[in-house]
Amino acid sequence: MTQPLTPAGTAPGAAPQTDLWKPVLLRALVALLFGALTVFWASPSVAVMGWSGGTYLLATGPLLIWSITKAGYRNDAMPGRVFSAAGSALTGSGVALVLLHGDLLFGVIAAFGLGLAGAVELYCGIRYRGQHVLARDWLASGIIGVGTAAALPFFISLGAHALLGVAGGGAIISGVLWVLSGLTLRHDARAAAVKP
DSSP states (O other): OOOOOOOTTOOTTOOOOTTTHHHHHHHHHHHHHHHHHHHHOSSOOHHHHHHHHHHHHHHHHHHHHHHHHHTTOOTTSTTHHHHHHHHHHHHHHHHHHHHOOOHHHHHHHHHHHHHHHHHHHHHHHHHTTTTSTTHHHHHHHHHHHHHHHHHGGGGGGGOHHHHHHHHHHHHHHHHHHHHHHHHHHHHHHHHHHHOO
16 A cells, blocks of 8 residues: 555545544445355345345445545545445445345346446546555455446346355455455554654
């Protein structure tokens, strides 16, 4: 990881907050819980797929929005706006999946939410590389999100187990990434607090 610098689009004097690790670790926990569910549920029904996948997206969206100000960005400036849109798309996709169940719906709606969020993270990872502490993580998470979204439609005909496997696989990989990032941020925040 690079040293935290003041990102573009911040309020004067603002920088990533020392508790940026909180939304990052919570996001990792949500992803890993969803991933574990997909691994250990042998034959999920369409309803289980909708509820679990929807809850995963529904929880990830607000965490992404919460991380905007923690990362030092204003909600009304770039990239705060695009992260807000991505978080809203994840939240809306999650609500739709909780309410509407079906293989085709899951494949399309989850791909939309994950793809949009992944594209935003990929863009911000490239755009703010070397300028923000999370840029490398956004880049990796964006690749994972876009890759998962691109793969989901090809597994629609295989049913709930396959769709959850693809979504859960992406969640596990990104969850591990965000755990490492969150723990690093927490360590760095403690080290900065100890310095005189």
